[in-house]
Amino acid sequence: MGSTNSTLLKIPNVEVLMRETGFSPAHIIRLHDRFKALDKEGRGYLCPQDFGAIKELAMNPIGDRIIGAFFSPRETVDFHTFVKILAHFRPVDKDRPKEPNSPEPINSRSNKLKFAFQLYDQDKDGKISRDELLKVLRAMLGMQVTEEQLESIADRTIQEADLDRDDAISFEEFRKSLEKVNIDHKMSIRFLR
Amino acid sequence: MESYLFPFDSLICMLLGISFTVWFTLLLVFIIVPAIFGVSFGIRRLYMKSLIKLFEVRALAELQDPARTQPLCSPPQWCFKRLAWATLRMERGAKEKNQHLYKPYSNGIIAKEPASLEQEIQEMRRGGAEPEFDMSDIFYFCRRGVESIVDDEVTKRFTAEELESWNLLTRSNYNFHHISTRLTVLWGVGVLIRYGFLLPLRVTLAFTGVGLLVVLTSIVGLFPNGRMKNYLSDKVHLMCYRICVRALTAIITYHDSENKPKNGGICVANHTSPIDVIILASDGCYAMVGQVHGGLMGVIQRAMVKACPHIWFERSEVKDRHLVAKRLSDHVADTTKLPILIFPEGTCINNTSVMMFKKGSFEIGCTVYPVAIKYDPRFGDAFWNSSKFGMVNYLLHMMSSWAIVCSVWYLPPMSRMEEEDAVQFANRVKAAIARKGGLADLLWDGGLKRGKVKEVFKEEQQKLYSKREPETSADAVRPKTGPFLNLLRL
Secondary structure (H helix, E strand, O other): OOOOHHHHHOOHHHHHHHHHHHHHHHHHHHHHHHHHHOOOOOOOOOHHHHHHHHHHHOOOHHHHHHHHHHHHHOOOEEEHHHHHHHHHHHOOOOOOOOEEEEEEOOOOOHHHHHHHHHHHOOOOOOOHHHHHHHHHHHHHHHHOHHHHHHHHHHHHHHHHOOOOOOOEEHHHHHHHOOOOOOOOHHOOOOEEE | HHHHHHHHHHHHHHHOOOOHHHHHHHHHHHHHHHHHHHHOOHHHHHHHHHHHHHOHHHHHHHHOOOOOOOOOOOOOOOOOOOOOHHHHHHHHHOOOOOOOOOOOOHHHOOEEEOOHHHHHHHHHOOHHHHHHHHOHHHHHHHHHHHHHHHHOHHHOOOOOOOOOOOOOOOHOOOOOOOOHHHHHHHHHHHHHHHHHHHHHHHHEEEEEEHHHHHHHHHHHOOOOOOHHHHHHHHHHHHHHHHHHHHOOOEEEEEEEEHHOOOOOOOOOOOOOOOOHHHHHOOOOOOOEEEEEHHHHHHHHHHHHHOEEEEEEEHHHHHHHHHHHHHHHHHHHHHHOOOOOOOOOOOOOOOEEEEEEEHHHHHOOOOOEEEEEEEEEEEOOOOOOOOOOOOOHHHHHHHOOOOEEEEEEEEOOOOOOOOOHHHHHHHHHHHHHHHHHHOOOOOOOOEHOOOOOOOOOHHHHHHHHHOOOOOOOOOOOOOOOOOOOOOHHOO
16 A cells, blocks of 8 residues: 555666666556565565465476576575566567667567577576477476377477588577567567556 | 532433433334334434435446546546545545545456456467477466456455445545645545544444343243243344344345245355344344354353354364264254354355355255345444454444444255265355355365365376376377366366
């Protein structure tokens, strides 16, 4: 409770946050409310268990990877980090003027792809190895498909995407294999107001 | 000095004496006597109508949703929907001061794609060759996962419903800051009335009601078992619950009373707050089920059980499901005993939806009488958020609201059919209750408020995703995907 302005004032460095992420004040307030709702003990930061408490996320086959994307390399997530990571999912601003010196916005196509890449690349070596691909396939398909089928799917995927024949998919190869996909549509959440 | 004070002394005593007498007479005439006989003067309904007039508004035309008609640079837009007078004033005030208003939550923070997994993947496949798995398939799950981080269906049900229009209670409003003196004055007057007049009145009534319940049921308990005792016990229970109903200024409308639960059955209802018990029990006699408590609750429980058989479990017995089931079955088998009142959700939900019913009470195999309870949130939010407020705090909130207005629908009795198992029966009853009360029928378990999701749900998701994968990996021809569940509804 309290006025719009007073809630914004309670958040430190909120202007920087809005500038970096592109969220409007109304969005920041909503996200702040959501942050507080998830932070049940009111500590001011979130830990993996708080995300684990979201039932729909627990049901998601790659739920724990998504949680991992929030938390590695840190152990707790404060509000700023929370908003910055969620900013990846803002729709791309088509009308933004291209200033040559400004840093790339968090919700650019490239950054969205990087976020998705790290869901695959758990050991952070910059490549998706065959093993890592298998792990994701297993998570998404589970017991429904046999191990041989999983392996053949993995082999085929690597065959198609791996251009330099190192049996792993680098970020560039990942990006290239998805150049026809409308990433903005797939990796964006429509924030209301 | 003393002679100076004497006249004042006796004057004050006299005034106090008179006011007490007047107070108690009014109490007796207008509240206790009608409670005993189950009649009503209609004062509460009159009060409710005048409150409605205060909140109601001239309807304004709905402006378009700003999310769609947003030019690049524009003055702040306000979304006017049907508002209460108070909110209308706030909007005008905000416009004058050129502020952004914080809008009620009713639409959620994000727009979730209604497309199913099947449609999404078909779209993804449209460009290029046809592998069975694509690197971009992960996007769907990723996006849904992040969407649920920002806004999920379950957590929403365990916080109080937000109102579109303000009912002059600060606790249900997020916009309260000084907009106009007139509004603040009105709110202040409201506070005075509620805390200065209504609250003491209600607390007095509550104590009277509870006290009478304890005393009278103990007296009835001294009678020998028989028809007289049952008759008296019914009357006593009804009277005391009716006093409690007036203590909360609860205005209840009962529908379809011909379906009221009968002996030898189980009454199930959706659960929003502990007050549900009082609401149902003031219109019919039930056997309560619950854990034995200590303290005041314990005293009340022990007194009640003297007059007629209720089912109170020790804490240790609660874990033993067979024992619980046996005691319940024994009770319903005895047709002289009252119908059992059970809330199968197991926890308080915020009255916008009905969550999964626990199957225990549906395994007993007797007639089930479903009841739907729907509160009107305009007058005061009855939802008990047990993680936020304790019981006493909650009761204080209830007693300092304007009123509690609710509707109770008695649905026709249902029995378990031959082919159904307990879970299907429970879901059937749940759907009927949700439909009648106008609540959303959710598959989620209310126990998820505190517990973890079962593995079986994750397996369901995997199954659905994999169904679009072909059985043999040899051919690259993509099979025609058959109809399957919308992932989102799970």
